[in-house]
Amino acid sequence: MTQDEHKEGFKGMANPSRYGIERVAYWLMRLSGLGLLAYFIGHIYETSNILRGRVGWNEFLELTQTTEGHIVLAIVIAMCVFHTVNGIRVMLGHGGVGVGKPARPDYPYDPASQNYRHKIGIYSAIILAAIAMMYGLAVMFGE
Amino acid sequence: MAQVSDVADNQYSRTKTLRIARYNPEKDSEKQFMEFSVPVEKWTTVLETILNVKQHQDHSVGVRYSCRQATCGSCGMIINGKPRLACFTKVSELDSDVVTVEPMNNFPIIRDLAVKFERLFDTHHKIKPYLDRDDTELESDAKEFLQSPEELEQYIQFANCIKCGLCNSACPTMATDSSFVGPQALAQAYRYVADSRDKGKDSRLKIIDESHGIWRCHFAGSCSQVCPKGVDPAMGIQLLRGYMLGFKS
Ligand code: HEM
Ligand code: SF4
Ligand code: FES
Numbered sequence: 604m605t606q607d608e609h610k611e612g613f614k615g616m617a618n619p620s621r622y623g624i625e626r627v628a629y630w631l632m633r634l635s636g637l638g639l640l641a642y643f644i645g646h647i648y649e650t651s652n653i654l655r656g657r658v659g660w661n662e663f664l665e666l667t668q669t670t671e672g673h674i675v676l677a678i679v680i681a682m683c684v685f686h687t688v689n690g691i692r693v694m695l696g697h698g699g700v701g702v703g704k705p706a707r708p709d710y711p712y713d714p715a716s717q718n719y720r721h722k723i724g725i726y727s728a729i730i731l732a733a734i735a736m737m738y739g740l741a742v743m744f745g746e
Numbered sequence: 747m748a749q750v751s752d753v754a755d756n757q758y759s760r761t762k763t764l765r766i767a768r769y770n771p772e773k774d775s776e777k778q779f780m781e782f783s784v785p786v787e788k789w790t791t792v793l794e795t796i797l798n799v800k801q802h803q804d805h806s807v808g809v810r811y812s813c814r815q816a817t818c819g820s821c822g823m824i825i826n827g828k829p830r831l832a833c834f835t836k837v838s839e840l841d842s843d844v845v846t847v848e849p850m851n852n853f854p855i856i857r858d859l860a861v862k863f864e865r866l867f868d869t870h871h872k873i874k875p876y877l878d879r880d881d882t883e884l885e886s887d888a889k890e891f892l893q894s895p896e897e898l899e900q901y902i903q904f905a906n907c908i909k910c911g912l913c914n915s916a917c918p919t920m921a922t923d924s925s926f927v928g929p930q931a932l933a934q935a936y937r938y939v940a941d942s943r944d945k946g947k948d949s950r951l952k953i954i955d956e957s958h959g960i961w962r963c964h965f966a967g968s969c970s971q972v973c974p975k976g977v978d979p980a981m982g983i984q985l986l987r988g989y990m991l992g993f994k995s
Contacts, residue, residue: 607854607855608852608853608924609849609851609852609853609861610851610920610921610922611851611920611921612921612922613921613922615851615918615921616919616922621827621828622966622971622972623967623971625965625968625971626918626966626967629967632964633964693965696965697965697984697987697988698994699985699988699994700988700993702980702981702984702985703978703981705900705901705902705904705940705981705982706899707902708903708975708978709976710976712974712975714970714971714973714976714978714981715978715981716970716981717967717970717971717980
């Protein structure tokens with residue numbers, strides 16, 4: 604019998620509440636990545652409607668002109684902006700940029716890698732995503 | 747004298763509820779919580795409350811500890827939802843009337859709060875946690891391997907690791923990936939790669955450059971937030987990855 608590894612599992616992985624804004628960013632990054640992937644697939648399907656000619660194309664585009672369509676597009680805008688800005692931060696971090704320098708640790712051992720540079724990156728990604736989403740909503744509902 | 751009156755003035759003294767997760771994989775189908783009332787002073791640690799229960803209320807509680815001073819790395823557990831050392835966490839700092847203790851996640855449970863460390867020790871050994879070179883300091887005509895204070899600074903932080911496993915318990919990749927090397931071992935890989943005396947970089951990097959190796963880290967940073975020794979595994983991992991990608995020397 605294989606022993607139970609007592610892994611925290613999907614629920615623990617996806618719980619953004621315990622380890623600061625960095626873990627929230629991790630969670631939003633995954634969510635927005637998957638959301639964009641879903642949108643991308645939908646987008647290919649949507650644009651393939653051109654094969655049905657002008658009428659088919661216009662018919663399908665109507666979908667995006669509804670309230671639900673506007674809201675979905677606004678969420679896509681937010682995901683896109685967050686994923687891109689935070690993605691640049693994550694890539695820099697993965698390359699060892701802005702993660703602090705090794706030093707003799709002192710109590711209370713605040714980890715240098717969880718520093719203000721990366722926090723500013725995360726908050727900027729969230730704020731820019733919110734602004735872009737609101738702008739998108741204003742344009743779409745302001746017609 | 748001032749110290750004596752401080753103790754006399756101690757207004758903190760109170761009783762708190764300690765909830766202990768009980769589970770014996772050989773008998774029980776699931777974890778169950780048992781509640782105990784424990785006396786607490788301002789300086790009482792969570793480990794002391796557990797030992798109090800063992801001494802006065804229920805001797806059968808399974809817990810592992812040794813040094814009681816954040817040095818041996820034995821007493822890691824989930825305390826009020828987060829991985830912490832029981833001997834290094836004061837009840838007063840938790841700011842809660844109820845203290846809940848559970849076994850660490852991502853480690854198989856032996857019983858109650860005690861978990862198996864085989865996987866952590868395996869991954870730790872896997873990255874070759876020793877200076878890798880052909881000569882030795884013990885050879886009669888060889889000199890000791892000199893190192894400047896600056897060279898020491900490059901890795902000494904990572905040498906603070908006590909193998910408590912809190913980082914592996916907090917890591918979101920460990921939560922779902924049974925084969926991930928984990929933040930503890932990856933930080934140790936960096937500790938040796940950054941050591942000017944080491945000559946085994948290439949073989950060590952090959953070990954972690956695999957599908958469940960360093961590339962599974964998403965820099966969520968949870969490991970560093972729970973590390974009780976300031977190791978900051980997330981920093982070590984990103985610096986190591988930067989080195990492997992050619993961004994850092
Ligand atoms: C300029 C644009 C983009 C940048 C800079 C970017 C960057 C990144 C980075 C750095 C990651 C890894 C995150 C991590 O290690 O946790 C990632 C993950 C991901 N990205 Fe993007 N990305 C971009 C656009 C897109 C687009 C357009 C899509 C969808 C079609 C997408 C889908 C995903 C998915 C599915 C993941 C995996 C999520 C995960 O497992 O955590 N990305 N992206
Ligand atoms: S890196 Fe920190 S949390 Fe992880 S095992 Fe070492 S001392 Fe414990
Ligand atoms: S008992 Fe040794 S680290 Fe807590």
